[in-house]
Amino acid sequence: MDYTVEEKEAFMREALREAEIALKHDEIPIGCVIVKDGEIIGRGHNAREELQRAVMHAEIMAIENANVSEESWRLLDCTLFVTIEPCVMCSGAIGLARIPNVVYGAKNQKFGAAGSLYDILTDERLNHRVEVETGILEDDCAAIMQDFFRNRRKK
Numbered sequence: 499m500d501y502t503v504e505e506k507e508a509f510m511r512e513a514l515r516e517a518e519i520a521l522k523h524d525e526i527p528i529g530c531v532i533v534k535d536g537e538i539i540g541r542g543h544n545a546r547e548e549l550q551r552a553v554m555h556a557e558i559m560a561i562e563n564a565n566v567s568e569e570s571w572r573l574l575d576c577t578l579f580v581t582i583e584p585c586v587m588c589s590g591a592i593g594l595a596r597i598p599n600v601v602y603g604a605k606n607q608k609f610g611a612a613g614s615l616y617d618i619l620t621d622e623r624l625n626h627r628v629e630v631e632t633g634i635l636e637d638d639c640a641a642i643m644q645d646f647f648r649n650r651r652k653k
């Protein structure tokens with residue numbers, strides 16, 4: 499992955515835009531973009547409430563979107579940017595799509611499977627290993643989640 503810090507922040511800002519779409523639907527604000535050769539080829543946001551689909555996490559929507567635009571299930575040479583650490587399901591899907599690079603903003607201590615609870619993306623027993631980078635716009639990615647849960651508790 500040879501993007502500069504500025505480029506990574508710009509892509510993460512696009513993922514944050516997706517998170518804001520989720521927020522508009524009053525759902526957990528997580529957003530994702532998939533980038534190939536400096537271009538966004540897939541976008542997604544958590545849409546569990548919007549679509550009433552249990553598995554429609556931001557990463558899944560972005561992978562589906564990128565599969566369609568690439569006309570391929572393999573997303574080689576791609577980097578997935580997501581605002582929050584991927585869960586078990588999404589980490590599995592990242593491997594299945596053969597995505598080699600993942601950049602996420604903030605950790606998810608309760609559900610994270612890319613370093614927190616599990617480390618599926620770099621587990622040596624699996625045949626697909628992913629380069630993982632964390633902490634890009636971490637404060638912004640965490641803040642939108644904290645605001646959401648704080649507001650929800652008030653309701």
Ligand SMILES: [Zn+2]
Binds near residue numbers: 556589
């Ligand atoms: Zn997930």
